[in-house]
Amino acid sequence: MTKTYFAPGRVNLIGEHLDYNGGLVLPAALTIGVTATFTKRADNKIVLRSATHSFHNQIDLSDPITFNSKNDWTNYPLGIIHQLIKEGHAVPACEIIFNSNLPEGSGLSSSAAVEVLTAFMLLSQTESNINLPWLANFCKQVENEFIGVQCGIMDQFAVAMGKADHAILLNCSTLEHSYVHFELNNYRLLILNTKKPRSLIHSKYNERKAECDEALRILQTTSSIQHLAEASMSQIDVIQDATIKKRARHVVTESLRVKESVKALRFNDLSTFGRLMNASHASLKNDYEVTGKELDALAEEAQQLKGCLGARMTGAGFGGCAIALVHHDAIPEFKHMLTFKYQAETGLNCEIYESQIGDGVREIKN
Numbered sequence: 439m440t441k442t443y444f445a446p447g448r449v450n451l452i453g454e455h456l457d458y459n460g461g462l463v464l465p466a467a468l469t470i471g472v473t474a475t476f477t478k479r480a481d482n483k484i485v486l487r488s489a490t491h492s493f494h495n496q497i498d499l500s501d502p503i504t505f506n507s508k509n510d511w512t513n514y515p516l517g518i519i520h521q522l523i524k525e526g527h528a529v530p531a532c533e534i535i536f537n538s539n540l541p542e543g544s545g546l547s548s549s550a551a552v553e554v555l556t557a558f559m560l561l562s563q564t565e566s567n568i569n570l571p572w573l574a575n576f577c578k579q580v581e582n583e584f585i586g587v588q589c590g591i592m593d594q595f596a597v598a599m600g601k602a603d604h605a606i607l608l609n610c611s612t613l614e615h616s617y618v619h620f621e622l623n624n625y626r627l628l629i630l631n632t633k634k635p636r637s638l639i640h641s642k643y644n645e646r647k648a649e650c651d652e653a654l655r656i657l658q659t660t661s662s663i664q665h666l667a668e669a670s671m672s673q674i675d676v677i678q679d680a681t682i683k684k685r686a687r688h689v690v691t692e693s694l695r696v697k698e699s700v701k702a703l704r705f706n707d708l709s710t711f712g713r714l715m716n717a718s719h720a721s722l723k724n725d726y727e728v729t730g731k732e733l734d735a736l737a738e739e740a741q742q743l744k745g746c747l748g749a750r751m752t753g754a755g756f757g758g759c760a761i762a763l764v765h766h767d768a769i770p771e772f773k774h775m776l777t778f779k780y781q782a783e784t785g786l787n788c789e790i791y792e793s794q795i796g797d798g799v800r801e802i803k804n
């Protein structure tokens with residue numbers, strides 16, 4: 439018997455690069471994502487296929503599993519299988535076929551979707567009440583240790599715990615979370631894809647993490663803070679190195695913006711939230727330096743267009759996607775103008791998607 443499962447992509451509404459700094463983030467799961475079918479096999483093998491990749495892979499469950507770049511995309515599910523076995527979970531022989539309507543490598547967390555989907559699907563064969571925050575943390579560890587990307591918990595948490603029409607306010611150091619109703623009224627959340635390949639992403643990501651670790655180390659010589667996101671503006675004044683100080687300033691100001699955003703959303707004040715989105719983008723551009731020409735062109739042009747309350751990059755940056763809040767009546771002209779202006783500035787054709795905010799990982803029952 440074949441079963442089908444779904445894990446969504448996610449956008450982070452605000453609170454960028456705060457997860458690995460122990461801060462507050464505000465992601466939301468999307469209605470676009472990755473699906474997979476699970477079919478049990480009678481032998482001892484796992485076969486991995488994807489409709490979006492020609493490479494496929496087969497492993498024997500009794501063989502050791504290690505990361506190997508030759509395994510291409512299958513490293514993500516292999517990392518999950520490896521860790522499940524290591525922690526003593528039953529992993530059934532099976533064939534898994536992934537399919538997706540989520541752009542890959544665009545900052546919408548397709549990697550987290552594949553990880554969470556694989557873990558949820560495999561565990562569902564033997565366990566009924568899967569603890570989703572635990573599952574998110576498990577998948578994050580796989581991305582950190584097996585894949586080698588030092589991401590925080592946000593992506594996997596949003597993919598696992600998403601709730602339709604709600605953002606998730608998540609404290610990344612304690613995993614305390616609450617849902618914030620995201621009432622769009624006459625506005626829509628648009629996803630703007632730069633279509634720029636993100637070649638630098640993994641190394642730059644790890645570089646920013648190291649810079650933030652250094653900022654925290656400096657602050658801890660005079661204070662007892664545990665995470666950089668707890669620092670105040672006056673505290674970061676002691677940092678001498680201009681680059682490290684800028685990185686810390688982004689973390690501190692972005693943390694304040696998340697709190698203000700939640701307040702604004704609770705009052706259904708989308709205009710204020712839009713202004714905070716714009717300020718977040720500026721901070722990611724000037725202080726954190728993770729945007730790049732394409733994301734700047736897309737977000738900044740969007741900010742100027744009629745009917746747009748705010749726009750910012752989302753995800754790790756260096757290409758990938760931005761998000762914009764746009765009045766529904768203005769969407770056709772917004773799409774037309776933005777495509778034209780972005781093409782003129784960068785020579786690239788952007789893609790623009792309208793997505794709703796959807797639920798987290800689940801089985802799709804026919």
Ligand code: ADP
Nearest residue numbers: 488511536537538542543544545546547548549
């Ligand atoms: P993001 O998570 O922002 O989409 P990443 O670079 O972290 O970007 O992850 C993208 C990678 O995840 C892809 O290059 C591929 O290896 C894997 N991936 C994502 N979706 C799928 C899919 N549907 N099938 C197979 N692999 C996928």
Ligand code: MG
Nearest residue numbers: 547548549550
């Ligand atoms: Mg990813």
